Amino acid sequence: MHELHLSAQDKAARYREVLPQIAAVIADETDLTANLANTAAVLKEAFGWLWVGFYLAEPSGGELVLAPFQGPLACTRIPYGRGVCGHAWAGEKTIVVPNVDEYPGHIACSSLSRSEIVIPLFSGGRCVGVLDIDDIEYARFDNTDALYLEQLAQMLGVLFAAQKNV
Ligand code: SME
Secondary structure, eight states: OOOOOOOHHHHHHHHHHHHHHHHHHHHTOOOHHHHHHHHHHHHHHHHOOSEEEEEEEOTTSSEEEEEEEESSOOOSEEETTOHHHHHHHHHTSOEEESOGGGSTTOOOSOTTOOEEEEEEEEETTEEEEEEEEEESSTTOOOHHHHHHHHHHHHHHHHHHHTOSOO
């Protein structure tokens, strides 16, 4: 399913439906992998993006490693500061990329990807991973996505504190 051209208002409304759904799903489960997997699935179904998933920082801090996702095969490891994901991790800031071909150092996992947004995830004040979303259309992501996905990231951050494997 590929959801086409939601207006800014419709997009905000969709997020306001979806975020409480995710909150409800993860409230009943403490396992991080299970919760990230369901979060990726709910987002993919709701918005129809090409790829939705997580990369988690190795405890040593060297690389991001692929975690639960929905979409085509993806690269498994991203070094600190590399690609959009590595930049968001190092800079601890959301990055919106309207055209991936114009982003220096972009790592192309799928040749179908045209635009991307990466949101850092924080636990205990440090960045422990990122939520990465790609789409086949240019400029698919904007400040509305950043606003709601950062709220989601905050919600997910709480999960990390309870986990021993991160
Ligand atoms: N494009 C990302 C790599 C991950 S894939 O898009 C799933 C990047 O430049 O970091």
